């Protein structure tokens with residue numbers, strides 16, 4: 001059996017680059033990624049950190065992420081998505097919508113919990 005696995009990272013949603021919003025660029029990238037997911041039907045998608053550019057991203061940037069997750073799930077319902085926090089993310093923020101992520105076959109791991 002072939003396992004198809006997509007690995008992406010460092011989206012930095014919400015970023016301003018020298019006062020220029022990258023929103024349109026991110027929209028184009030996410031639309032392209034959705035096309036790839038639709039065409040190749042990966043079993044798993046790993047979003048490996050720096051999803052957002054800052055720990056308190058704009059509502060527009062957050063909407064961009066959650067719209068992507070909803071669209072991706074519609075295009076590939078079997079696909080399992082895992083998001084992990086990068087150094088730009090708030091680990092608690094990406095975990096806080098866990099009950100909703102389950103609906104999209106997605107999971108977020110943002111905080112290390114040590115077993116003591």
Ligand SMILES: [Mn+2]
Nearest residue numbers: 010050086088
């Ligand atoms: Mn980065």
